Amino acid sequence: MEPWVSNSRLDRAPDGRLDEAWVAGLWTHPGAKVIGVDDRSNVSSDPTGHELRWIRPGGDYDAEHHYLVGVVDGEPWFAVAATPEGPSASLRQLGGVLPETEADIATTAVALVNWHRVAPYCGRCGTLTQVREGGHMRWCSGCERQRFPRTDPAVIVAILDDRGRLLLGHHAGWEPTRVSILAGFVEAGESLEAAVHREIREESGLELSALRYVGSQPWPFPRSLMLGFVARAIGAEVAVDGAEIEWANFYTPAELESLVDAGELTLPMRSSIASRIITAWREGRLDA
Numbered sequence: 001m002e003p004w005v006s007n008s009r010l011d012r013a014p015d016g017r018l019d020e021a022w023v024a025g026l027w028t029h030p031g032a033k034v035i036g037v038d039d040r041s042n043v044s045s046d047p048t049g050h051e052l053r054w055i056r057p058g059g060d061y062d063a064e065h066h067y068l069v070g071v072v073d074g075e076p077w078f079a080v081a082a083t084p085e086g087p088s089a090s091l092r093q094l095g096g097v098l099p100e101t102e103a104d105i106a107t108t109a110v111a112l113v114n115w116h117r118v119a120p121y122c123g124r125c126g127t128l129t130q131v132r133e134g135g136h137m138r139w140c141s142g143c144e145r146q147r148f149p150r151t152d153p154a155v156i157v158a159i160l161d162d163r164g165r166l167l168l169g170h171h172a173g174w175e176p177t178r179v180s181i182l183a184g185f186v187e188a189g190e191s192l193e194a195a196v197h198r199e200i201r202e203e204s205g206l207e208l209s210a211l212r213y214v215g216s217q218p219w220p221f222p223r224s225l226m227l228g229f230v231a232r233a234i235g236a237e238v239a240v241d242g243a244e245i246e247w248a249n250f251y252t253p254a255e256l257e258s259l260v261d262a263g264e265l266t267l268p269m270r271s272s273i274a275s276r277i278i279t280a281w282r283e284g285r286l287d288a
Contacts, residue, residue: 001228001280004217004273008104010077012070017134023068027061031075034066035106036082037113041091041221043106044084050097052106053086067112067135069105079109079135081117091220095271103271111220112136115149118222122147150223155195156183157229158214158277159206160288161236161250166281167204168256168265169240169248177266180274182245183226196229204248205239208232210288214280217273226273230281232288253282 016022026032033054036044044053057066057078069077091110095103112135119138122129127142138147158181159167168179184199186192193211200206210232217226238248251259259265268274280286 001215001276001285003215005100005104005107007100009072009101010070010104010108011072012108012136013068013134014136016071017068017136020063020132020134023134024061024063026068026071026076027057027066027078029076032057032078033075034078034080035069035109036080036084036088037110038083038088039081039117041110041114042084042088043091043094043109045087045089045094047087049087049089049093052094052098052102053084063134064131067109067116067131069108069112072101072105077105077109079113081113092269092271096269096275107218107220111149111218111223114220114222119147119150151218151225152223153186153192153195154183154219154224154226155186155192155199155229156226156274156277157181157196157200157231158281158286159200159204159208159231159233160281160286161233163236163250163252164287165236165250165252166256166278167206167233167238167248167250168278169203169245172244172246175266177264178268179265180268181277182248183274185224186227192227192229196231200231203241203245205237207234209234212288214277214286215273217276219272228273228277230277230286230288256282 035054067079069079122140125142127140129138129140132139170179182203186195208231212230214228219226240248
């Protein structure tokens with residue numbers, strides 16, 4: 001399976017952003033670009049919702065509100081928390097159609113803005129923190145400690161039975177035809193492998209005999225990192241929890257294609273790691 005944005009040209013400038021003057025200078029760079037992120041995690045887009053829309057920086061650089069996403073081919077990109085003037089679109093819409101570099105830019109912009117919205121105060125002493133490193137760190141003067149963007153790990157798992165069929169489930173909150181592979185958050189003190197076994201047992205009643213990591217994807221809604229696995233089920237008797245997962249079934253590629261074509265099932269959006277994993281299975285490129 002192809003890694004997420006493996007060909008992105010975005011340079012996050014981890015060394016350069018340590019220099020606050022260097023970051024401030026990028027704001028006035030003639031090629032600098034700014035994208036707005038609103039409170040629904042939507043970003044500025046063209047009217048079709050298929051391309052990012054950016055503006056040139058205006059006014060003085062403000063370290064507290066102008067976040068350096070990175071540099072692409074010598075041109076800096078910044079993110080700001082703002083309601084875009086004109087059309088906007090979510091990463092769910094854009095992720096499957098944007099070029100890899102722009103997808104990387106948009107995802108990073110949303111992740112940074114979402115973090116700063118909820119992290120102005122130190123969680124330890126309550127002091128108002130200061131933005132540093134171009135928006136990639138907050139400094140607490142009370143504790144004299146650095147605070148970095150939080151990421152919540154979640155596992156997402158393609159479960160295959162001994163016939164190579166894939167398990168797809170329907171979440172209680174989804175539209176009636178929507179299905180996907182199973183997923184859940186990693187709990188405190190839990191390994192990724194343990195989380196996979198626990199989540200699958202809770203949601204489907206299945207035990208697993210094999211487990212393999214296949215890839216990851218940032219999913220800033222608001223701050224997840226999806227870690228993909230493929231696993232082999234022991235047996236095929238599914239017993240869903242009935243609360244989170246309402247129903248789940250194993251499908252062959254042919255069965256799934258027929259049901260999707262008939263409009264009886266709807267697969268995850270192209271921008272998601274779930275879609276990439278399901279596609280790899282349908283094309284015979286996924287095995288536990």
